Amino acid sequence: MLQHIIQLLPQVLVDGITLGFVYAVVAIGYTMVYGILELINFAHGDIFMTGAFIGSGFLFLFISLGLMSSLPALLVFLIVIILSAMITGGMGVAIERVAYRPLRKRNAPKLIALITSIGISFILEDLVRFIAEWKTGNYIVTAPSLFNHTFTIDIHSIMPFFNNAKFQSSFIVVLVVTIIMLIGLDLFVNKTKWGMAMRAVAQDRETASLMTINVNRVISVTFFVGSALGGATGVLFMLQYGTIDPYIGFILGIKAFTAAVLGGIGNIRGAMFGGLMLGLIEMFAAANLSTLTGGLFGSEYKDVFAFIILILVLIFKPEGLFGKATIEKV
Amino acid sequence: MNVLEVKNLTKQFGGLTATNDITMTVEKNSITAVIGPNGAGKTTFFNMITAVYKPTSGDILLNGHSLVGLKPHEVSKFGITRTFQNIRLFNEQTVIDNVLIGMHQHLKAHWVGTLLRLPSIRLEEEKAKVQAYKILKYVGLEDYVNENAGNLAYGAQRRLEIARAIAARPKVLLLDEPAAGMNPKETKKLTDLIHDMRTRLDVTIVLIEHDMKLVMEISDYIYVLDHGELIAQGKPDEIRNNQRVIEAYLGKVAAEND
Numbered sequence: 014m015l016q017h018i019i020q021l022l023p024q025v026l027v028d029g030i031t032l033g034f035v036y037a038v039v040a041i042g043y044t045m046v047y048g049i050l051e052l053i054n055f056a057h058g059d060i061f062m063t064g065a066f067i068g069s070g071f072l073f074l075f076i077s078l079g080l081m082s083s084l085p086a087l088l089v090f091l092i093v094i095i096l097s098a099m100i101t102g103g104m105g106v107a108i109e110r111v112a113y114r115p116l117r118k119r120n121a122p123k124l125i126a127l128i129t130s131i132g133i134s135f136i137l138e139d140l141v142r143f144i145a146e147w148k149t150g151n152y153i154v155t156a157p158s159l160f161n162h163t164f165t166i167d168i169h170s171i172m173p174f175f176n177n178a179k180f181q182s183s184f185i186v187v188l189v190v191t192i193i194m195l196i197g198l199d200l201f202v203n204k205t206k207w208g209m210a211m212r213a214v215a216q217d218r219e220t221a222s223l224m225t226i227n228v229n230r231v232i233s234v235t236f237f238v239g240s241a242l243g244g245a246t247g248v249l250f251m252l253q254y255g256t257i258d259p260y261i262g263f264i265l266g267i268k269a270f271t272a273a274v275l276g277g278i279g280n281i282r283g284a285m286f287g288g289l290m291l292g293l294i295e296m297f298a299a300a301n302l303s304t305l306t307g308g309l310f311g312s313e314y315k316d317v318f319a320f321i322i323l324i325l326v327l328i329f330k331p332e333g334l335f336g337k338a339t340i341e342k343v
Numbered sequence: 344m345n346v347l348e349v350k351n352l353t354k355q356f357g358g359l360t361a362t363n364d365i366t367m368t369v370e371k372n373s374i375t376a377v378i379g380p381n382g383a384g385k386t387t388f389f390n391m392i393t394a395v396y397k398p399t400s401g402d403i404l405l406n407g408h409s410l411v412g413l414k415p416h417e418v419s420k421f422g423i424t425r426t427f428q429n430i431r432l433f434n435e436q437t438v439i440d441n442v443l444i445g446m447h448q449h450l451k452a453h454w455v456g457t458l459l460r461l462p463s464i465r466l467e468e469e470k471a472k473v474q475a476y477k478i479l480k481y482v483g484l485e486d487y488v489n490e491n492a493g494n495l496a497y498g499a500q501r502r503l504e505i506a507r508a509i510a511a512r513p514k515v516l517l518l519d520e521p522a523a524g525m526n527p528k529e530t531k532k533l534t535d536l537i538h539d540m541r542t543r544l545d546v547t548i549v550l551i552e553h554d555m556k557l558v559m560e561i562s563d564y565i566y567v568l569d570h571g572e573l574i575a576q577g578k579p580d581e582i583r584n585n586q587r588v589i590e591a592y593l594g595k596v597a598a599e600n601d
Contacts, residue, residue, distance in 0.1 A: 212440075
C-alpha cells in the first residue's frame with residue numbers, strides 16, 4: 014500500500030501544487046477583504062469565475078479576429094490575463110462602491126454585508142450564465158486551449174520507486190504566473206505606501222485616518238488588488254482545466270475561503286500556505302483514498318478528507334496556522 | 344499670528360453637552376495647554392479638531408481655513424496630527440513601519456516600480472527609511488527600529504506615538520496626556536522633547552495634561568475647561584492663582600477653607 018502511495022507521489026505533487034496555487038491566490042482575496050473590513054466577501058469566488066469567462070471571451074474574440082495564428086501564444090496569454098485582471102479588478106471596486114460602502118456608511122451590522130455579498134454572488138452567476146448562453150448557446154463553455162503540449166517527467170528511470178508524472182505546458186504557466194502574483198502581492202503589501210496603509214487600516218481604521226490615510230481609498234485599492242488577482246487566477250484555471258461554467262466559483266470559493274481560515278484569516282502569507290496545503294491534501298486524497306480505505310471510499314470523497322483535516326487543525330489551533338489568537342476587547 | 348482658531352465650538356451628544364461655546368486662539372509656534380478635571384470635555388475637544396466628531400455648532404480654523412466638515416484624513420493632511428490618551432499604535436507592526444505610516448502623505452506610490460524592484464525606487468524607499476530612522480533617533484528610539492511596537496515599554500510607546508505624529512510634518516501637534524503614567528524621570532525627558540520640538544520642528548503644540556508641574560513649566564498659555572465650559576484662560580501664573588480654577592479642581596468648599 015505504501016509502495017503504491019509513493020509511486021503516485023510525483024503526480025500528486027504536480028496536480029496538488031497546481032490546484033494549491035490557484036486556491037492560494039483566490040484565498041488572498043478573501044483574507045485581504047476580511048483583514049480590512051471583517052467581511053467574508055462571498056462574491057469573491059464569482060469574481061474568479063467571471064475572470065475565467067472574460068478570459069475565454071477574449072480568446073474567442075482573438076480567434077474570430079484571426080489574431081491567434083499571427084501572435085505567439087505567450088503574448089496572447091499576457092494580453093488576455095492582464096486585460097481580464099483589470100476588468101475584474103474594476104468590478105471588485107464597483108461592487109464595493111455600490112453594495113458595501115453604503116452599508117458601511119450607515120453602520121449596518123456585518124451580517125447584512127455578508128448577505129449582500131451572497132446576493133452579489135448570485136447576480137454574477139446569473140449574469141455570466143445569461144451572457145454565455147446568449148453568445149454560445151450553452152452556459153458550459155469549453156475554452157480555446159493555448160498551452161496543451163503534454164510533458165512527462167521521466168522520474169521512473171532515475172528513481173524506480175516513483176511513477177512518471179505527466180503535465181501540460183499550462184501547468185508551468187499556472188505555476189510561474191501564480192508565483193509571480195504571490196511575490197508581487199507580498200512586495201506590494203510590505204513595501205509600497207498603499208500596502209502599508211492597508212495594514213494600518215486593518216489594525217485600526219480610525220487611527221489610520223488620523224495619520225492622513227484615506228480609508229475609503231485603501232478599501233478600494235484592496236478590492237481592486239484582490240479582485241484582479243482573483244480574475245487572473247480564473248483565466249489560469251480556464252487554461253488549465255479547459256471547461257468552465259458559471260458555478261465553478263462557488264465550490265472553489267468555499268475551498269479558497271477554507272484555505273484562508275486554515276492559514277489564519279486576515280493573514281496573507283497564511284492564506285498562501287493554507288491554499289497550497291489544501292491543494293496538496295486534496296490531490297493526495299484523490300489519488301490514494303481508495304487505496305487507503307481498501308476501496309471503501311473512492312476519490313470522490315477527497316473533499317471530505319480535506320475538510321476533516323481542516324476541522325482537526327482548527328480544533329487544536331482555532332485561530333488558524335498563522336493566525337494570532339484574538340483577545341476580546343472589553 | 345494665530346495658527347489655530349476655535350470659535351464658539353459646541354458638541355452635544357443627545358441631551359448631553361460635552362463642550363459648550365468654547366472659543367480659543369492658538370498662536371503660531373506656541374505651546375498651549377488645555378486642562379481641566381476628568382470629564383471636562385478635553386478629549387471631545389481634540390476629537391472635534393481632528394474631525395473624529397463633527398461639532399454641533401461653531402467653527403475651527405487652521406490658518407484661516409475652516410476644517411469643519413472635512414474628513415479626518417483631510418484634516419491631518421492639512422497639518423494637524425495627534426497622539427492618544429490611551430496609546431493607539433499599530434502594535435503588530437515594527438517601530439519603523441509605524442513612523443513610515445505617519446509619513447504616508449509624503450511617500451510616493453510607485454506600484455510597478457516597487458514590484459519590479461527598480462533601483463531608483465529602492466533608493467527612494469531607502470531615503471524614506473533613513474528619514475524615519477532620523478525621527479526615531481530624535482525621540483530616542485533608535486535601538487528599537489525593528490521591534491514590534493506592541494513590545495515596547497510604556498514610556499517608549501508614548502514617544503513612538505509622538506514620532507509617528509511628527510513624521511507627518513504637522514503644523515499643529517495635539518498631544519493628549521503625553522505624560523500619563525510616566526515616572527518623573529520620563530516626564531522630564533518628555534518636557535525637554537516638547538520644548539525641543541517647538542524650536543526645531545517649527546510646530547505649534549496643543550496639549551491636554553494632568554501633570555500640573557509639566558503644564559506650568561512648559562505652557563505659554565493655558566485654557567481651563569470644566570463641565571464642557573471654558574472657565575479660565577491665561578498665562579501659567581494667572582491660572583495658578585485663579586479662584587475658579589482652584590474651585591474646579593478641589594471643589595468649592597475645600598477651596599474656601601484653604
